[in-house]
Amino acid sequence: MDALGNFYIPEEQSIYLLSANDAQKLKDWIALCITELEKLGYRHISLVGKGVYGFTFAGTGENGEQVAFKFSRLDLPEAVRERLADEAYMLSCVQHPLVPKYLAYALRGRQGILLMSRAPGEDLEHYSLRQGRLSAREVIDIAAQLADILQALREHTQGGEPAPVVHGDIKPSNIMYEPESGRISLVDWGSSVFAQLDAAGNWTGPQGLALLSGDLQQSNARMGDVYFIGPEQLAGALSSPRFDEQGVAGTLYALASGQACRFGRRVIPATSLGLPKEFARLLDALLDDDPDHRRRAGDYWLKAMPRLRQLVLPELPLFDDSPQLPVWPGSGGRDIDTVVYSSRKSFLREHSEQEGIHQVADAQLERYYKQYLEGMGETEKAFVAAVSRLGRYPVMGGLAIHWREQGVDIDSSLNLYDDSLLPAFAVAINNVVTLARAITKTGVFKACLFNARNTLHLSRSGPGQPFVPPAGMVIPYRLADRPDTVADRQPHSYFEDGRDPDEQLVLPAEIMAVIARLNHIHHSGCIIFEVTPEHLKLHSYYRLLDAAAEAGFAALLAQIVEHIPLITDQGVGGFMKLPCKNTRFFTHQPVQPDCFYPANPRAWRKT
Numbered sequence: 001m002d003a004l005g006n007f008y009i010p011e012e013q014s015i016y017l018l019s020a021n022d023a024q025k026l027k028d029w030i031a032l033c034i035t036e037l038e039k040l041g042y043r044h045i046s047l048v049g050k051g052v053y054g055f056t057f058a059g060t061g062e063n064g065e066q067v068a069f070k071f072s073r074l075d076l077p078e079a080v081r082e083r084l085a086d087e088a089y090m091l092s093c094v095q096h097p098l099v100p101k102y103l104a105y106a107l108r109g110r111q112g113i114l115l116m117s118r119a120p121g122e123d124l125e126h127y128s129l130r131q132g133r134l135s136a137r138e139v140i141d142i143a144a145q146l147a148d149i150l151q152a153l154r155e156h157t158q159g160g161e162p163a164p165v166v167h168g169d170i171k172p173s174n175i176m177y178e179p180e181s182g183r184i185s186l187v188d189w190g191s192s193v194f195a196q197l198d199a200a201g202n203w204t205g206p207q208g209l210a211l212l213s214g215d216l217q218q219s220n221a222r223m224g225d226v227y228f229i230g231p232e233q234l235a236g237a238l239s240s241p242r243f244d245e246q247g248v249a250g251t252l253y254a255l256a257s258g259q260a261c262r263f264g265r266r267v268i269p270a271t272s273l274g275l276p277k278e279f280a281r282l283l284d285a286l287l288d289d290d291p292d293h294r295r296r297a298g299d300y301w302l303k304a305m306p307r308l309r310q311l312v313l314p315e316l317p318l319f320d321d322s323p324q325l326p327v328w329p330g331s332g333g334r335d336i337d338t339v340v341y342s343s344r345k346s347f348l349r350e351h352s353e354q355e356g357i358h359q360v361a362d363a364q365l366e367r368y369y370k371q372y373l374e375g376m377g378e379t380e381k382a383f384v385a386a387v388s389r390l391g392r393y394p395v396m397g398g399l400a401i402h403w404r405e406q407g408v409d410i411d412s413s414l415n416l417y418d419d420s421l422l423p424a425f426a427v428a429i430n431n432v433v434t435l436a437r438a439i440t441k442t443g444v445f446k447a448c449l450f451n452a453r454n455t456l457h458l459s460r461s462g463p464g465q466p467f468v469p470p471a472g473m474v475i476p477y478r479l480a481d482r483p484d485t486v487a488d489r490q491p492h493s494y495f496e497d498g499r500d501p502d503e504q505l506v507l508p509a510e511i512m513a514v515i516a517r518l519n520h521i522h523h524s525g526c527i528i529f530e531v532t533p534e535h536l537k538l539h540s541y542y543r544l545l546d547a548a549a550e551a552g553f554a555a556l557l558a559q560i561v562e563h564i565p566l567i568t569d570q571g572v573g574g575f576m577k578l579p580c581k582n583t584r585f586f587t588h589q590p591v592q593p594d595c596f597y598p599a600n601p602r603a604w605r606k607t
Contacts, residue, residue, distance in 0.1 A: 017339065017452050019459065031530045033071060035059060036108075042067065049123075053190060054084060058118050066118040067103065068456050071111060083190060084112040090192040091116060094165060096152050098145055119176035119185030124255060127177050129392050132321065132427035133258040136275050136597045137313040141182045142175070142255065143279070144309035146248045147302050149186055154199055154241045162204055166239050169224035170247030172254060182215035191222040196238040199299075227261035227385065228254070230294070245298035249286035258427035260389045262287060264382035267438040268431070272592035274318040279308055280596060314601050323426035324433045325410060325584060330417035331481050336394035336451060341528055341539065341574065342387060342447035383435040387447050390432065393425050394418050396541045398526060398576045400492075401436055401445045407587040408436050411492060413524050413578045414449075415543075437589045448526040448576050452543035458536040458564065467536045468563035475527070475557040477542035479550070492578035494519045504571030505529055515575055518556050522546040524574055527560070528574030531567060538564075545579055 016022050030265055034045040034057070043057040048068070049056040057069045072084040088105035091114070097103075101117040122140070128134060134142075153165040168191030176185040196219070198204050221239040223229075233239075250262030256273045257264060270283035282304065285297035330336075387399070397413035410433065437444075454476050458467040492517060498544025507515075507529065515527070523544040544553050598604040 003142065004483070017455060017537065018588055020457055021459075022431060030055070033069075037069060046110055053080065066120070068100065068116050068118040070114040070116070071255065078110075081110070081112060084114055087190045087192065088114045090165065091189045093158065093163075093218075094153070094156070094189070094192075096149060098149050098184055099189075119187050120183070121176045121183075123187075124172035124175045124177050124184075124251075125260075126173075127179070128172060128255055128258065128424075129389075130421065131575055132424035133273070133319075133425070134255045135313070136256075137315065138182070138315060139252055139256045140274065140279065140309055140311060142177070142184055143252055143301075144305045145184045146170070146175075146186070146251075147305040150241065150244050151302055152565035153244065158194075162198065164198055164204060164241050165192060165244050166195045166221065166241060167192050167247070168222050168233070168239075168243060169229075170244055170251055171228040173226050175251065191224050193220045193222065193239050195240055196220060197240040199241045201240070227263070232291070235390060242295060242298060245286065245301070246294070248301075249283060249294075250257065252283060257431070258285075258424070259386060259431055260392075261382060261385040262418065263378040263385065264431070264435055265378070266381065266591065267379050267435055268592050271594045271596065274316075274595050274597055275537065275541075276311055276313070277306070277599075278304070278595045312601065315599065316598070316601060316604055317606060318595060318597070321423060321426050321430065323422075323429045325412045325414060327425065328413075328415045329419055330394075330415040336417050337397065337452040338391045338393060338395055338449055339452045339539070340388055340391035340447055340449055341526075342384075342445065371603035379435060379438050383432070383439060385502065386432045386435050387445075388426065389428050390414075390425075390447075391449060393421055393428065395425070395449050396451055397449050397524070398578055399432075399445075399447045399449075400576070401484050403436070403439060403442050403444075405442065407441075407585055408433075409588050410436070410584045410586065411578055411581065412584070434589070434592065437586050438591070440588055440590075446576060448528065448539075448541070448574065450526060450528070450539050452539070454540060456538040456540075458538075460534060460536075463533040466533075467567060469561050469564050471554070473561055475538070475561060476541065477523075477525070477538050477540075477544055477553070477557065480543050480545045491522055492581055494575040494577050504569075505531055506569045506571075507573055508563060508566040508568075510566055511560055514556050514559045515565065518553070520578070521549045521553050521556075522579075523553065524577055526574060526576040526578035528572065529567070530572045531570045533570065536564070536567070539574070543579070 015026060018026065023154070030047055037045050037057060037059055041062050045057055045059040048058045054070055054072045057071070059067055059069070061067050070084065070087070072081040085105060085107075089100065091100070092102040097425060100119050103115040103117065105115070107112045153167065156163050156165045167186065167189060169188060170186070174186065174188040176187055177183075195204055219236050219238050221233055221236070221243065224233060224243075224247060226234060228247050230243060230249070230251035233243045233246065253262050253265060253270060254260060256270065256275060257268050259268070265284070265287045270280040270287070271277075273280065275283070282297055282301055285293050288294055288297070288300065394417040396415050396417070399414075400411040402409040414429070416422060456473060456475070458469060460467050522545040523542060524545065526540065527542075528539040528541065530537040542557070544550060546553075
């Protein structure tokens with residue numbers, strides 16, 4: 001990793017943000033995998049998932065069966081690559097109708113390949129991004145099926161001896177879902193292990209041998225996604241079925257609230273999510289700070305789900321999910337690969353409860369972004385995750401959030417390029433607002449949302465050489481869909497929010513002078529320079545609101561390109577401009593009020 005790193009969570013990085021060389025390597029490797037699988041007789045091969053440790057492809061076998069292939073990343077250390085063989089073994093041990101069937105594991109040279117049946121449907125993370133908060137019916141049905149799986153994992157035996165299995169990474173993206181049937185499949189067993197302790201906290205293996213080997217002192221657990229795992233797994237405790245109860249709790253909470261993590265529970269408790277009262281209180285107990293409450297809730301959950309799944313739960317409009325910030329429809333039907341650039345690193349430092357985080361280098365903080373969230377208050381974690389979730393939608397624009405003693409001021413420009421996603425996107429926006437209202441420390445948070453497909457890339461041989469733009473390189477922009485009006489003439493300035501605390505890059509005076517002149521033309525968007533020893537990425541999103549100024553606007557953008565060779569510093573720096581001042585004010589609100597699914601839904605009337 002270079003000295004700067006980048007501003008994006010690595011495993012989520014768009015291919016459009018990779019250097020041309022790295023992007024081509026990735027494309028070539030994917031094409032090679034598809035070719036090799038086709039040689040084995042499989043057809044309709046496609047890449048369906050990628051993560052830190054590997055890639056997953058899907059295809060059709062010679063007999064028409066739907067199969068999936070998991071490849072380990074070749075650039076990982078051998079000890080890490082061998083984890084795919086461990087995953088294959090664990091999957092072969094688990095036989096359950098809601099778990100993909102293990103088919104084979106092969107080693108072709110250094111490349112491990114796991115072959116398994118393909119779970120139907122789409123993962124719940126993508127489903128929830130389209131749906132927003134899931135209905136009470138869906139949440140209850142998913143909870144019941146997960147309870148069936150976890151009960152089976154608790155009761156798993158090997159050679160006649162109890163051998164409970166821990167999945168270790170239960171989260172929405174690891175659960176496939178068929179909306180028509182409501183059926184789920186629990187996938188990605190790369191973090192699974194045999195539990196060291198059973199649900200009662202007793203050692204699961206031969207006691208004497210365990211004591212001699214020291215297994216009682218060292219956890220065999222693997223780290224799941226810190227957005228969803230519970231405190232014990234995060235702290236490196238001995239592995240237990242209780243780990244998966246916590247993964248389930250975080251997953252159900254995120255699905256019911258339209259969030260991307262478990263951390264918003266203090267501000268948006270399960271009792272505020274329109275769930276049946278018994279289930280809502282049970283979910284809050286599963287997420288409780290008290291480990292004894294969590295354990296009792298886990299036992300109650302497994303026992304109660306066969307009864308709770310029988311509840312009659314027709315869908316009811318319990319919430320007003322209209323967006324609390326304005327959302328403008330984007331036009332053009334273009335492919336948008338949204339990336340969020342934000343002052344999140346300074347936000348993490350400012351709100352951290354962990355000693356010493358102020359001394360952590362930027363590259364370290366970025367690389368271990370999720371881990372450093374552990375030192376931060378839960379509400380702040382949830383807020384950062386909620387802003388990041390906006391970037392999962394085809395949206396461009398920006399946010400500037402100011403916390404003051406009296407409340408929260410939010411300036412925004414959000415342009416959504418898929419009208420069908422507005423209801424779900426509104427839930428994501430409202431979660432940002434709700435979580436922001438619960439933060440009481442004064443400060444500023446800024447975020448730009450731009451299309452990674454518009455990112456311009458330049459390379460050089462080393463830090464002593466200039467970046468030379470190729471002939472014809474232009475910074476893209478588009479004209480606004482409606483003409484400029486007098487009502488729009490209270491423009492937001494590039495400079496009014498002050499320098500972003502995460503900026504390290506000092507731009508040449510020539511570029512700064514051009515940006516100052518751009519500031520006087522009515523437009524919105526952002527421009528971000530990201531400079532490393534060998535690469536420059538120029539991210540931008542520009543929408544010109546004054547069509548009469550187009551010639552001057554284009555000329556100024558061309559001057560920025562001309563001055564790129566003058567850049568000698570390294571780091572990141574950028575500027576955001578919203579179309580106009582349209583500040584929305586919200587009072588502080590530490591927690592959302594109770595909202596339960598009605599006991600008699602047939603008699604319910606919206607008030």
